Amino acid sequence: MKKAFTMIELVMVIVILGIVASIGSEIVLTLYKNYIQSRAMNQLEIQTELTLEQIAKRLQYRIKPSTIARRENGNFTGLSNSDNSYSIIEWIGYSNESLLSSPPGWSGFIDLDHVNTNKTARTLKTTDSNLTFTGNTMSALTEGAVDLTAGREAALIFQTAYNAGDFGWAQNNINTNGTATIRVIRNTDDILTINYAIDIPTDIYEHYALAHSAYAIVPSNFNSTDFNLTLRFNYQPWLGQNYNSNGNEVLAEHVSLFQFKQDDTVIRLKLCLHDNNETGTGDRIAICKEKVIY
Numbered sequence: 001m002k003k004a005f006t007m008i009e010l011v012m013v014i015v016i017l018g019i020v021a022s023i024g025s026e027i028v029l030t031l032y033k034n035y036i037q038s039r040a041m042n043q044l045e046i047q048t049e050l051t052l053e054q055i056a057k058r059l060q061y062r063i064k065p066s067t068i069a070r071r072e073n074g075n076f077t078g079l080s081n082s083d084n085s086y087s088i089i090e091w092i093g094y095s096n097e098s099l100l101s102s103p104p105g106w107s108g109f110i111d112l113d114h115v116n117t118n119k120t121a122r123t124l125k126t127t128d129s130n131l132t133f134t135g136n137t138m139s140a141l142t143e144g145a146v147d148l149t150a151g152r153e154a155a156l157i158f159q160t161a162y163n164a165g166d167f168g169w170a171q172n173n174i175n176t177n178g179t180a181t182i183r184v185i186r187n188t189d190d191i192l193t194i195n196y197a198i199d200i201p202t203d204i205y206e207h208y209a210l211a212h213s214a215y216a217i218v219p220s221n222f223n224s225t226d227f228n229l230t231l232r233f234n235y236q237p238w239l240g241q242n243y244n245s246n247g248n249e250v251l252a253e254h255v256s257l258f259q260f261k262q263d264d265t266v267i268r269l270k271l272c273l274h275d276n277n278e279t280g281t282g283d284r285i286a287i288c289k290e291k292v293i294y
Contacts, residue, residue, distance in 0.1 A: 037285060040275045044287040048273050051229065051252040052291040058093060058215050058231070059267060059293045065162040066092040066180065066214075067267070068169055069260070072222040078164035079262040089260050090216040090243065092155065092167055092181070094209035098137035105134035106210045107190075119204060122194040123187060124156070126208075131186040138212040142234050145246070146212040153183035153195050155238045159207040168237035181211070181238035212236075216243040217251070217258070225256045226276070256286060267293045 059067075068090050069082030079089065098105040107128040111117055114125035135148035146152050157180055166180035182199045184192040194200055213234050221227040229252045232243035257272035272288040 037283075040278065040285045041287060044273050044275060044285065045289075047252060048271055048287050048289045051273075052269055052271055052289055054231070054251055055217055055269060056291055056293045059091065061093045061096045062091040062215075063094055063157055063167075063209060063211065064265060065164065066157075066167040067262070068164045068167075070169075070216075076164070076169055079260070079267070082261065084259055087222055087258070088216055088218050088243075090169070090214065092157070092211050092214045092237070094157070095134070095138060095141075095154065095212045097141055098134040098210065098212065101130060101133050101137075104128070105130050105137060108208060110204060110206050110208060112204065112206055116191050117204065119200060122197070122200060124184070124192045124194070124204065124208075126190055126192055129190045131189050131192065134210065135186050142212055143246075145234060145239075146236060148184070148186035150185055150195060153185055153239065155181035155211040155236070156184045156192065156194075157181060157209050157211060158201065158203075158205040159209065160203075160205050171237070171240065171242055183238055184210075214243070218243060219255070219258060220250075226274070227255050228253050229255045229258055229271075257288065265294065269293070 067079045068076045069086035070076040070088040111125040116125040139147035162180040183195045185195045187193040216232040219227045231249045234247035235241040235245040254276045259270040269291045274286040277284050
């Protein structure tokens, strides 16, 4: 006698297989959702870290007293006096690229006892410098905006105490931009000439730095939790320019928070990025990181 499945048994098997299949598909969907969320988090982690590293690399070469915080309306203060109402960080960086040669493009030292260090003649003897190399390097970096010639001066900044407002941030007038940034041109390979009588400093110090650009980190939207973070560069406050004058590079998209503060000489940055729901799961994934720059 042959035995066969009854209709009830077949129905029960089909029902059980359906239950198993539905449970399996839910597991697969959950695993896939977890995978794409993990992938998005990893990408945000990397992007956030790289963005902070780019900012930190620029800030590493900052002229520390020049660093300011600025509001959207243009008001600014020294970074140490700022709070979260300031959304832009701005600074002048010393020209590290033109420093790196052998001998260095500029030595960073003024020979105070040399006959060619003369306030009346407006000349500064900077022994062991290669100012031709310096001018050429600055010109390449600024697309000709600074090359140590008249009208395209670099800024010389003595290593002494300055207030943040002494660096030309107010943009009032090209001849009253401040006492910290002294406009200089190349006289010979180791002599700089102060190019404007108004820029003659009260005192001349032994140590100095040369600068070819200021930098700013600027949000694309000041009243949003979804904006691009941009690096502004190749502008010269000592020549009457501001951060809207020239270079503009997007550092990160879909930024929800960018904050900074200064503790003594240490700058703390906080950056939060989100994925704009690119996973399609309905949840916006966000990553926040902090970095300290000395």
